[in-house]
Amino acid sequence: MSFRHKHIIALRDLSKDDIEQLLNTAESMREINNREIKKVPTLRGKTIINLFYESSTRTRTSFEIAGKRLSADTVNIAPSNSSATKGETLADTALNLLAMKPDIIVMRHAVSGSHYFLAEKVNCSIINAGDGAHEHPSQGLLDMLTIKDKFGRLDGLKVAIVGDITHSRVARSNIQGLTKLGSSIFLAGPPTMIPPGVERLGNVTVCATMKEAIQDADVVMMLRIQQERQGKTLMPNAREYSRYFGLNPQNLQYARPDAMVMHPGPINRGVEMSSYVVDGSQSHILKQVENGVAVRMAMLYHVCGGTAVE
Amino acid sequence: MSQDTVIFDQAGIARALTRIAHEILEKNKGTEDLVLVGIRSGGDHLARLLRDRIVEIEGVEIPLGTVDITMYRDDISSRGTLPVGKTEIPFALDGKKIILVDEVIFTGRTIRAALDALIDIGRPDCIQLAVLIDRGHRELPIRPDFVGRNVPTARDEDICVFFDHAQPIEVRLVKS
Known part of the structure; x- marks a missing residue:
């Protein structure tokens, strides 16, 4: 039974099996976080862009650490220093980022459902790090x-x-x-x-x-x-x-x-x-934060091997 | 229509494991700094059986761990993600002599991944490899130190090790 989603936008879209698999993988990822050398080569050569239109400390840091522990290259973009403040639309930002060939875009956005819109525009994987009042998978x-x-x-x-x-x-x-x-x-x-x-x-x-x-x-x-x-x-x-x-x-x-x-x-x-x-x-509460890194490692890992079904 | 040939029965596997246990002790001159690590899944069961035999022969307990190599595979983009198992090595590897245990050695890529995984966890003195079956077709310069049986195979054949409640009961050569 293999995870077959290219994007993770909402838990609503995932089956019970998908969720159980993500949780099982996260449990295995925890062992890496307790090592002295907290790094495995799994996502070597993959590029992850963290695109956060809303402020975040925990989620952004956690996604960044998760990507780095899997050996991916992670890049953070915050609205205050991106072109969004100059009036660029989400679609244009996405297409520009896409020209740099990322494998995963992790996005937080104030508009509910913006990730579905984005997923139609790009060919990389999209992970939702929170969209408006919709979901935060x-x-x-x-x-x-x-x-x-x-x-x-x-x-x-x-x-x-x-x-x-x-x-x-x-x-x-x-x-x-x-x-x-x-x-x-x-x-x-x-x-x-x-x-x-x-x-x-x-x-x-x-x-x-x-x-x-x-x-x-x-x-x-x-x-x-x-x-x-x-x-x-x-x-x-x-x-x-x-x-x-x-x-x-x-x-x-x-x-x-x-x-x-x-x-x-x-x-x-x-x-x-x-x-x-x-x-x-x-x-x-702090246990939740600790588990956050393992769960996000599991999400990044599984979307990288997923094939498009959405 | 697939044709199966039984190449190892339960008694044969048991004898091979006993011999490998003696060979490990002979080569390493006892159990000092010796640890066993089995590759999930299959190798971990064999590692436990080897540990039981070594304890029986020498009367000394030796550490036993398991390593999951999913995160170290080189084919994640081409074959999709597999469920990730747990790596459980509850002891330090620094300065140890690791006996890495797997059921079948084929291309050597699994062993390559396991070696990388172990080296990420610690700095052992040496790593030796014990396998139940060596079926040839190596793609990397890796060879086992202890072999249950060498079985020449064709590429399209398959070697299956059957377990019942973590006990190996049979090894079959499956022709497709």
């Missing part, structure tokens, strides 16, 4: 790997996702991936931040209160309030939000005693999570 995969590390499975787990679901591509990728592998999703957040019809994505329940969502949960995933994406005021103020939808040691007790706490970062300490929880024993 590498984050979804690394979250799934972190959960699998702790419980040994994803099937039959109760996963609570709390916060700004509407603007969260992390939530969407996790919902797509986790439901395919048999987890149940429980969402909570201010009604203004819950997209209507989200239950149609699969095994998803929208809860009225945070307590209901995290009751007996195996995993509590907290999301950042995406102020930059919210057009209008969706909540009165951060303090009120924190009171109803912030995770603290008191309401964490509703979850299972061995529940794991996750957050995709960057964290607004004291808003969606109290520092007691962020730095507490149930927090797996």
Whole structure:
């Protein structure tokens, strides 16, 4: 059973087998990250362009390190020093980059679906590092790997996702991936931040209160309030939000005693999570970042051997 | 219509492994600094059986590891990605004498990849190669130090080592 996708744009496009294969490969990649010499020659001679139209620390660095550990040449392009500030369109930028013969373009863009547009224009592989409020597949995969590390499975787990679901591509990728592998999703957040019809994505329940969502949960995933994406005021103020939808040691007790706490970062300490929880024993936040490199190595590896089916 | 010839039965494999275990000990004058590393998948089972024999003969435990060579293959662009297995070498390789174990040596490209993988992990004193079957057709200047059996083959033939619960039970020459 071989991975047969040229691009990874959304977990929605991948089958359960594809996702399991990516996670298995990522588990094997971890061994490389624990070596003294953290490099294998697998993607020698391949060129990866990291094209980030939105700011990012974790994801960009993680993709860059992943590429380098596989011996690919990685180049970073940020909007502040690229032609986009001079008015070049995405299509033109892509065609210009393509003239330099990259093998993979890893892109983050504020417009949902821009990767599908790009994939039609270019002949190299496209990996989505986040597109608007659509998907963030590498984050979804690394979250799934972190959960699998702790419980040994994803099937039959109760996963609570709390916060700004509407603007969260992390939530969407996790919902797509986790439901395919048999987890149940429980969402909570201010009604203004819950997209209507989200239950149609699969095994998803929208809860009225945070307590209901995290009751007996195996995993509590907290999301950042995406102020930059919210057009209008969706909540009165951060303090009120924190009171109803912030995770603290008191309401964490509703979850299972061995529940794991996750957050995709960057964290607004004291808003969606109290520092007691962020730095507490149930927090797996840094483990998520660690797994990020292995997951992205797996993604880069598999798209390089994939043939076009999309 | 494929024709199979059994070239090694279970008892034959067992005898060959016992002989190789003795040869390894003879050549290396005992077990000092000796480690066994099997190539996934197949070689790792044989490496474990060789380790059991060496322990039986010498009464000394020796480290056992496995190496997955998928990340070191030279044909990723032409044949697509394969599932990546785990490399498990939970001991330092520096200054060790590695016995690399595989089931069949053919072109030598797998061994080339395994050598690169091992050298990335540490700096062993030397690496010796033990294989159950040498079927010829080498494309690289690589030769095994310990061989279960030399089997002359045609290029379009195949050698299959069959395992049952990690125990080798039969080696067949498959003519296509």
